[in-house]
Amino acid sequence: MAGVGSTLPPSAVIAVIGAGRMGAGIAAVAAGVHHRVMLYDAVEGAAARGRDGVAADWAALVARGKLSEADAARRLSRIEVVTDLSGLTPADLVIEAIIEDMAIKASLFRHLEAIVGDGTILTTNTSSLSVTALAGGMKQARRFAGFHFFNPAPVMPLVEVIGTSATDPAIVATLVETARAWGKSPVCCAATPGFIVNRVARPFYAESMRLLAEQAADVATLDAVMRGSGLFRMGAFELTDMIGHDVNFAVTKSVYEAFFQDPRYRPSLVQQALVESGALGRKSGRGFYDYAAGAKPPLAKDLPVGPRLDRIVVRGDLGPATALADLAKANGIIVESAAGDGVIEFAGLTLALTDGRTATERSTDETPVVLFDYSPDFAAASRIAIAAPDGAAADVVAQAAGFFQALGKAVSRLDDVPGLLVMRTVAMLVNEALDVVHQAVASAADVDVAMIKGAGYPSGPLAMGKAVGAIRLLAVLETLARAYPEGRYRPSPLLRRAAATPSAGASWV
Numbered sequence: 452m453a454g455v456g457s458t459l460p461p462s463a464v465i466a467v468i469g470a471g472r473m474g475a476g477i478a479a480v481a482a483g484v485h486h487r488v489m490l491y492d493a494v495e496g497a498a499a500r501g502r503d504g505v506a507a508d509w510a511a512l513v514a515r516g517k518l519s520e521a522d523a524a525r526r527l528s529r530i531e532v533v534t535d536l537s538g539l540t541p542a543d544l545v546i547e548a549i550i551e552d553m554a555i556k557a558s559l560f561r562h563l564e565a566i567v568g569d570g571t572i573l574t575t576n577t578s579s580l581s582v583t584a585l586a587g588g589m590k591q592a593r594r595f596a597g598f599h600f601f602n603p604a605p606v607m608p609l610v611e612v613i614g615t616s617a618t619d620p621a622i623v624a625t626l627v628e629t630a631r632a633w634g635k636s637p638v639c640c641a642a643t644p645g646f647i648v649n650r651v652a653r654p655f656y657a658e659s660m661r662l663l664a665e666q667a668a669d670v671a672t673l674d675a676v677m678r679g680s681g682l683f684r685m686g687a688f689e690l691t692d693m694i695g696h697d698v699n700f701a702v703t704k705s706v707y708e709a710f711f712q713d714p715r716y717r718p719s720l721v722q723q724a725l726v727e728s729g730a731l732g733r734k735s736g737r738g739f740y741d742y743a744a745g746a747k748p749p750l751a752k753d754l755p756v757g758p759r760l761d762r763i764v765v766r767g768d769l770g771p772a773t774a775l776a777d778l779a780k781a782n783g784i785i786v787e788s789a790a791g792d793g794v795i796e797f798a799g800l801t802l803a804l805t806d807g808r809t810a811t812e813r814s815t816d817e818t819p820v821v822l823f824d825y826s827p828d829f830a831a832a833s834r835i836a837i838a839a840p841d842g843a844a845a846d847v848v849a850q851a852a853g854f855f856q857a858l859g860k861a862v863s864r865l866d867d868v869p870g871l872l873v874m875r876t877v878a879m880l881v882n883e884a885l886d887v888v889h890q891a892v893a894s895a896a897d898v899d900v901a902m903i904k905g906a907g908y909p910s911g912p913l914a915m916g917k918a919v920g921a922i923r924l925l926a927v928l929e930t931l932a933r934a935y936p937e938g939r940y941r942p943s944p945l946l947r948r949a950a951a952t953p954s955a956g957a958s959w960v
């Protein structure tokens with residue numbers, strides 16, 4: 452087997468089976484580097500259409516001056532349409548990207564094993580089927596792996612390389628090195644449900660949907676908090692509207708079922724209702740938002756400008772919110788320091804970063820406690836979410852808003868829900884990522900790369916966790932687990948261990 456354990460040589464022939472959205476994109480990637488690519492599809496004319504689509508994409512690049520006409524022609528000449536599966540015998544690497552159906556994929560691989568030589572590497576681009584089950588039906592499972600590209604394949608840098616217990620580690624190494632040579636960012640992952648990205652990303656959607664169901668705030672406000680405070684590129688509602696609720700809900704359901712209905716991954720009734728009503732997001736003109744022509748996008752709710760204050764007392768260490776003291780000083784507020792447990796006091800109220808408990812639980816009759824949500828960078832945050840105790844006087848909310856407004860932030864009020872939005876989402880992302888590492892699904896470094904390159908997160912979940920700190924995250928999750936005793940928020944054993952080590956949080960794994 453030529454080149455096994457290292458990059459496939461430029462002379463290696465790549466066969467792509469299924470010339471739909473993914474197959475055509477993967478063919479473009481391989482031919483764009485230097486490989487001869489054989490493109491096959493079961494539907495007559497589909498492979499030629501796939502090749503034409505790639506040609507059109509490259510023509511657009513030529514028109515924008517990003518690719519020379521000669522290069523586009525050279526690349527295209529490397530993609531050969533094959534009309535019979537038996538024509539794929541010369542392939543050194545086969546990438547299957549056909550319909551997501553276990554029986555059809557399994558039958559294809561049975562046929563392929565009889566067509567290709569023993570040295571050919573066989574891979575599947577499946578997003579949700581069991582790579583192990585596919586391997587189980589093969590004669591030579593040692594040369595079979597998952598090779599999971601993201602959509603659109605020519606643009607998205609991440610490739611998950613999924614080895615089963617039967618896969619030869621040298622094959623995994625070859626796929627990793629080949630993906631790297633193709634300009635991608637490969638990560639290794641065990642053959643488990645959702646691989647890395649589709650598993651670790653679940654709470655990103657789930658926590659926003661859960662807070663919406665609990666009326667914590669409206670769609671536009673929750674999205675704005677995820678962007679403005681969480682510093683994510685998009686909120687969960689605008690993102691799932693873009694992905695399509697049929698697609699996103701199907702992934703959630705498949706991960707939930709694959710984990711034997713673990714409450715961690717329970718799908719949202721809110722999203723199910725969208726799917727059932729045909730509100731699939733942008734593509735159907737309506738999802739969480741209305742995309743009809745002339746529809747006005749709803750605005751996030753900002754609290755009105757509160758009173759300007761001139762002095763605060765910072766009690767103890769603000770932890771991940773330490774930057775607030777400097778921001779206050781920079782905005783002309785006098786900051787006094789005193790002993791205490793990491794809160795800010797002014798005008799008879801206490802302001803505290805959420806630790807999972809509600810503001811109502813933390814307040815006393817004498818001192819109302821207003822909570823604020825987490826931001827990975829309070830200086831860069833454009834918005835802060837706060838929650839006030841039940842029955843809080845209007846001036847308490849206004850005073851708290853006034854503080855953050857004095858720092859140049861928009862302020863949104865959430866209902867007094869445990870863990871608020873960003874803290875809750877980050878805690879669950881970190882927790883899931885730690886379980887992935889704990890269960891040897893992937894390394895900590897690969898999980899972070901996968902979520903940055905595959906999901907566009909501003910930083911990897913393990914880096915996010917380190918910034919919040921293991922002790923704080925454990926407290927948030929334990930409090931959430933008490934508030935929702937259904938098992939969803941149970942802390943990862945690895946988080947408990949990190950929190951128990953003397954350097955808690957400094958090193959994760």
Ligand SMILES: NC(=O)c1ccc[n+]([C@@H]2O[C@H](COP(=O)([O-])OP(=O)(O)OC[C@H]3O[C@@H](n4cnc5c(N)ncnc54)[C@H](O)[C@@H]3O)[C@@H](O)[C@H]2O)c1
Nearest residue numbers: 469470471472473474492493494548549550551577578602
């Ligand atoms: N679309 C995505 O975002 C995405 C991302 C990553 C992985 N995937 C996975 O990639 C695979 C393909 O997805 P897609 O979105 O490109 O689908 P698609 O529907 O766009 O394309 C599938 C193609 O496979 C062909 N096909 C079906 N059965 C075949 C067979 N037996 N032999 C040969 N060709 C056959 C179809 O004619 C079609 O052209 C699926 O396994 C999917 O889970 C999809």
